[in-house]
Amino acid sequence: MQPRNMSMSGVVDLAAVKAAGEAKAKAEQARAQAARQGGGAPGAVPPEALVLTLDEAGFEDALQMSAEVPVVIAFWSERSPASKELAGLLERLAVEAAGRYVLAKVDVDASPLLVQQFGIQGIPAVFAVVAGQALPLFQGSAPEDQVRDTLDQLVQIAEQRFGITGLVVDAAAGTGAPAAAPPGPHDALLEAAMTALDAGDLAGAVQAYKNVLAEDPGHAEAKLGLAQAELLQRVQGVDPQAVRAAAAADPKDAAAQIAAADLDLVGGHVEDAFGRLVDTVRVTFGDDRDTVRLRLLELFEIVGAEDPRVVKARTALARVLF
Template sequence: MSGAVDLSALKQPPAGAAPAAAGDHMVTEADFETKVLHRSAQVPVVVVLYSQRSPGSIELVQLLERLVGEAGGAWDLAAVEAESNMRIAQAFGVQGIPTVIAVAGGQPLADFQGTQPEAQVSQWLAAVVQAVEGKLEGDPAAPQEERADPRFAAAEALLEQGDLAGAESAYESIVTQEPGNTEAKAALRQVKFLGRAQELPESAIATSDADPSNVAAALDAADVELFQQQPEAAFDRLIGLVARTAGDERTAVRIRLLELFELFDQAEPFVVAARRKLATALY
């Protein structure tokens, strides 16, 4: 198992009863970043994904709890109830329960699936600890003495003052100086959208609904819906228009959709779903 663990889409943990196992080592989506990703910069963290409905997986959790208590801090344990934290399981690409993954430096290092004898688990843990010995450098979330980029500070100050035009100009200047600066590009996209959307009346949605073939009205309505934190509605409106238009009109709508997608993390489920719908509408 390799590659970054991307949990950027996790915002709120799903509701659910507390697991029947795990004790102090229980981890959910809400504290995964702190207890696993950050902690794994100091010692390897063994993540066990289990189910309350699987006695065998609960026994494995209990075995790992005993072993971590005997490990003297050489590694840490994170017990995740998979059914209550599906996005963690999906991030790791888990195929079966229980699954155990060793995370070091924020990255999956090794894994195994299914219950195992204690001797084999102990041998696996020893190999994990040995593999990272002397290679972990500390918590990347710890405060760093970094000097803030004064260009970004100036742009953010303009934003706080409500000067969107000034902030847009400041971010454009950074992008001109550093075409590869992804942070400045993302900020510029956001500011441009805000500057456009906040000037639109809420009635833009009703106007578009009254005349679904009006491309300009649909673009305005989608901006308002996105400004009102209804991205799915905005995307669906424009995807429907893509399916009904052709030529320059279709191109204009498609370009606006792609611009709106770029305002979000591309791994967000609603962005992924909208991109699939767009592909269907186009082809």
Template sequence: MTNPRGAAANSAAMSAALSGAVDLSALKARADAQRQQQSSPQAPTGGGGAPAGGAVLNVTEADFQPEVVERSLNQLVVVELTASYSGQAQQLSQTLDKLASHANGAWVLARVDVEASPRIAQLFGAQSIPTVVAVAGGQPVHAFAGALPEAEVQKWLDELLDALKDKLPGAQGAQQGGEPAEEPEDPRFTEAEDAFARGDFAAAEAAYQRILDVEPANEQAKAALVHVRFEARAAEADSSAVAKADAEPGDLDAQLAAADFEVAQNEAEAAFDRLIAAVRRTAGDDRNRVREHLVGLFELFDPADERVAKARRNLASALF
């Protein structure tokens, strides 16, 4: 999984980190030179309007320059760093596929399998999977990590496109006409999402909880609340939590914090094993506390994730 802060850092923090980790200037310079040498007035592949290869491109190290760097000179390219082992990544892929298919060419999704192309993840300094990076004008301009709710991803994209509409021909033209206007945003979710975006997890949690107080069955609010609560905890955890937990197996607070940090660092199996071991060592209220924390971590992942299925089996064995 990711992190932000560990699992899914907010976009601003993630973008700040990228600004020092990524330098595509050399690739951009080569792309600019190639464009100037072309005798044809046509733009290079991927130069604006609807993406030539469709809304979603599978990108490797071999075609990263033309499909991401050169294409981004005319059109917003959203680079998705993903992996088959990550349930969160698969969840985010579905969201991005849906949004890209309705984008009317305003942006193109470049999907990168980091297992097959690890150097691209290294180039962006990605600390967790999934990570999403917006590239425009040959440079990364914004990013986030983690499987954000669809509404938050759409808002992130809308803000990017608005900021780039006068800079990228593709972003400016593709937003006009074609697709019907989307339904107005629910102001209750907007309030929660705005609080989350500025790192005010307490306010975001309270906003989502107010929705659930009125609509207990609202699945979107439920999922978002789980995500926000985890982010709040993960933001407080660091590598020292693991060292402390390893040194003091009986310290439940340390065990829970270490598990949060490990999940945030995409080490879900280690986190699950840690808490299952704690379940085996404890009883009564302590055991129930660890069990509830572990089940809460399961909710961050796709139910079909094999790591979750395996951990659920091991938890049942530990309990009974």
């Protein structure tokens, strides 16, 4: 079954962006305080509060919780391997999101009334509840990048439309003061990647990051480092004038626009890079559009999800897509 994307049409209230941004800034300050102090910030919740088991008796509590954090509801069953796999992915992403949303898992065999209430036709099925309002996200299996993209948009909509910025997570809850982190299993490879970058050996850096990801596909530092190294590798040795001429000649040429956006970003013209690819998404279709969208999401990650230019471009992308 093909995934059904969430419709964002009509959800974004631009008049609320400023107030939501202020609320978000306060939440980020609280998260930073919790990180510096090893947790213990006022109102902080333990990490286990990010993944819940939801049944019919607890649904009202989930509705109330949705006033302060988006609640992602995943319907699954032991009878469905695909739903179990998606639920596992969602658990990992919820922990990575660090309180920007919570995951509530519903066993369809144990909660038939919730299945009926949400009109579930098949599993896996994923909804969200924001400020008491239910939104369908997707039904059926979906690749990780699409799941991440949809959840990122959910967080953005919750912030902009409702001023909901999520929970502060106390990472040290129940453990006392955090101990010094032991050396990571991939520190040597990461150091090799940085040494290669410093020496201008982009191919070596790319391979070092790939070696880390081969053992740990979710390693955030390696994923970011790989994206940065590959960006530098793509622009190495290209003729900027030829690239920009090709992009100017055909606004619908996805490859030409992507190449020009890479040059824009490396040259420090971040908004130009984002604007170029958003415009290209607007005028392309099918595989070309998806290729451009994915490159734009990659550039977002390189710049940083909290950068105001990324937030602005995500809003523009959401308007184009939905």
